[in-house]
Amino acid sequence: MFENLIGDERPLSWVLRFWPVLVVSFLAALVGTLISRKIAIRFGIVDMPDDLVKTHHKPVAYLGGIGIFTGISAGIIAGIVYLSGGEYFHQSSKWLLGILGGAAIACLIGFIDDLRDLRPSGKILGQVAAAVVLLAVGISPNLTFLTKQLYLPISPLIEDVLEIAIVIIFVVGSTNSLNLLDGLDGLCAGVTTVISLAMLLISIHLATWYFSGVGDPVRIIICLALVGASAGFLPFNRYPARIFMGDAGSMLLGFMIAALMILFGEHIPRWWMASVVVFGLPILDTAVALIRRLINHRPLFVSDRGHIYDQMIDRGIPLKKTVAISYYLAGLYALIGLAMSQIRTRYAGIVYVIVFGVSGIIVWKKGYLKMEGLRGAVRKQH
Numbered sequence: 001m002f003e004n005l006i007g008d009e010r011p012l013s014w015v016l017r018f019w020p021v022l023v024v025s026f027l028a029a030l031v032g033t034l035i036s037r038k039i040a041i042r043f044g045i046v047d048m049p050d051d052l053v054k055t056h057h058k059p060v061a062y063l064g065g066i067g068i069f070t071g072i073s074a075g076i077i078a079g080i081v082y083l084s085g086g087e088y089f090h091q092s093s094k095w096l097l098g099i100l101g102g103a104a105i106a107c108l109i110g111f112i113d114d115l116r117d118l119r120p121s122g123k124i125l126g127q128v129a130a131a132v133v134l135l136a137v138g139i140s141p142n143l144t145f146l147t148k149q150l151y152l153p154i155s156p157l158i159e160d161v162l163e164i165a166i167v168i169i170f171v172v173g174s175t176n177s178l179n180l181l182d183g184l185d186g187l188c189a190g191v192t193t194v195i196s197l198a199m200l201l202i203s204i205h206l207a208t209w210y211f212s213g214v215g216d217p218v219r220i221i222i223c224l225a226l227v228g229a230s231a232g233f234l235p236f237n238r239y240p241a242r243i244f245m246g247d248a249g250s251m252l253l254g255f256m257i258a259a260l261m262i263l264f265g266e267h268i269p270r271w272w273m274a275s276v277v278v279f280g281l282p283i284l285d286t287a288v289a290l291i292r293r294l295i296n297h298r299p300l301f302v303s304d305r306g307h308i309y310d311q312m313i314d315r316g317i318p319l320k321k322t323v324a325i326s327y328y329l330a331g332l333y334a335l336i337g338l339a340m341s342q343i344r345t346r347y348a349g350i351v352y353v354i355v356f357g358v359s360g361i362i363v364w365k366k367g368y369l370k371m372e373g374l375r376g377a378v379r380k381q382h
Contacts, residue, residue: 005342006204006205006208007205007208007210008208009208009209009210010207010209010216011208012204012208014207014208015204015208015220017082018079018221018224020078020082021076021078021224021225021228022075022224022225022227022228023228024074024075024078024228025071025072025074025075025078025224025225025227025228025229025232026229026231027071027232028070028071028073028074028075028228028232029067029071029228029229029232029233030071030232030233030235032066032068032069032070032232033064033068033070033232033233033236033243034067034236035067036061036064036066036067036070036243037061037063037064037243039063040061040062040063040243041061045062045114045115046059046060046061046062047059047061047062047244047246060241060242060243060244061242061243061244062243062246063111063114063246063248064233064237064244064245064248064249065107065110065111065114065245065246065248065249065250065251065252066107066111066248067232067233067236067249068189068229068230068232068233068245068252069104069107069229069248069249069252070229071225071228071229071232072100072103072225072226072229072252072256073100073103074225075221075224075225075228075229076096076097076100076221076225079217079220079221079225080093080096080097080221083217083221086217088213088214088217091138091214092214092218094137095138095139095214095215095263096218096222097137098133098134098136098137098138098139099134099139099218099222099256099259101133102130102131102134102171102259103130103252103255103256103259105126105129106130106175107249107251107252108126108248109122109127109129109247109251110123110179110246110247110248110250110251110252111246111247111248113248113251114246114247114248123247124172127171127172127175127176127251127255128171130171130175130255131167131168131170131171131172131258134167134171134259134262135164135167139167139259139262139263140163140164140166140262140265141167141262141272142265142267143159143162143163143166144159145267167262170258170261170262171254171255171258173258173286174254174255174257174261174282175250175251175254175255175258176254176286177254177282177283177285177286178192178250178251178253178254179247179250179251179254180282180285180289180307181250181281181282181285181286181307182244182245182247183307183309184239184309184313184319184323184326185238185239185319185323186234186237186238186239186241187309187326188245188249189230189233189245189249189253190230190234190238190323190326190327190330191281191282191326191330192253192257193226193227193230193234194327194331194334195278195279195281195282196226196227196257196260197223197227197334198278198331198335198337198338199219199223199257199264199275200223200224200227201338202264202274202275202337202341203219203220203223205341206219206271207219207220211266211267211271212267215263215266218263222256222259223260226253226256226257226260233245233249239319239320239323257279260275261279268345270344270348271341273340273345273348273349273352274337274338274340274341274348275337276352277333277336277337277352277355278334278337279333280330280333280336280337280355280356280359281326281329281330284308284356284359285307285308285309287360288307288363288368288369289306289307291369292306292368292369292370296369296370306368308363308368309322309323309326333355336351336352
């Protein structure tokens with residue numbers, strides 16, 4: 001299965017030359033988060049505890065998302081510098097700047113929400129605006145290969161409409177998934193790091209096989225910037241957290257992951273499917289949250305303590321252990337995605353359906369779709 005993991009079209013040294021992106025993004029996020037924390041404390045931009053949803057017991061600084069954005073921006077700019085003069089520099093830098101522009105919009109919308117509590121419709125409009133930036137620079141999945149494989153001839157107009165819809169769905173879905181996952185110290189940043197590392201491995205595989213002159217360096221740079229920025233923020237956010245990323249950070253990270261997943265749809269759908277499964281834990285948590293609220297007749301857009309990680313804590317699992325379990329689960333989905341990316345698409349698709357089906361059955365059997373109280377989860381039975 002893994003005999004062709006490293007290709008012979010490009011040497012591995014071609015990938016390794018981008019290592020400064022990782023270092024720059026990590027250091028920039030580290031410094032940016034430290035400065036953001038001081039600013040947040042100075043101006044009273046803090047998250048206050050409550051007795052309903054939040055787990056912290058004293059005010060914690062916000063603005064962590066600004067520190068993450070600083071790291072991502074620095075990493076992308078470093079990547080563009082390293083690409084300068086290359087054969088596909090113009091198009092690759094255009095994609096990178098487009099992703100950075102969309103990331104800035106996602107981060108800004110989240111920042112405004114942190115300060116003023118935007119309505120769900122306002123946040124979705126902002127996320128759609130970020131998706132439009134990706135479309136404007138030409139980042140969208142290539143459906144032509146898929147439609148030919150399935151013998152589904154469609155007109156160019158319908159194909160364009162479908163590609164636009166897919167980009168918007170991926171951006172809105174991914175940003176909200178990571179936003180919902182940001183509920184415990186170190187959870188969202190750590191899971192994002194695991195997901196980004198897995199996507200980096202897929203990107204390295206594709207790059208060594210010269211999958212795309214434009215997309216290969218863009219995927220490598222985005223993955224390295226994401227890993228570096230998330231890892232640079234994590235020391236301040238792990239339990240007990242000294243700063244929260246807020247919606248500015250979770251929406252930013254969600255947008256970046258969405259852009260990556262769309263980039264994997266550049267040619268063959270196998271890699272696109274693998275990246276979606278790598279993102280499996282946030283997808284599972286979001287699906288559980290929405291289905292649980294729906295079947296229990298609760299508002300879909302009102303926060304509660306019924307997420308998978310919340311219910312783990314309510315059933316007696318310590319916070320740090322809950323976060324560690326979440327990392328392991330994210331790693332498991334990542335390994336499945338990595339393994340299945342090396343087999344035929346039709347067989348991988350069957351495995352993916354089984355994986356999510358089994359995940360759903362486990363969630364149902366363990367009672368994670370139940371609720372009690374207005375905003376509470378099932379409590380541990382004594």
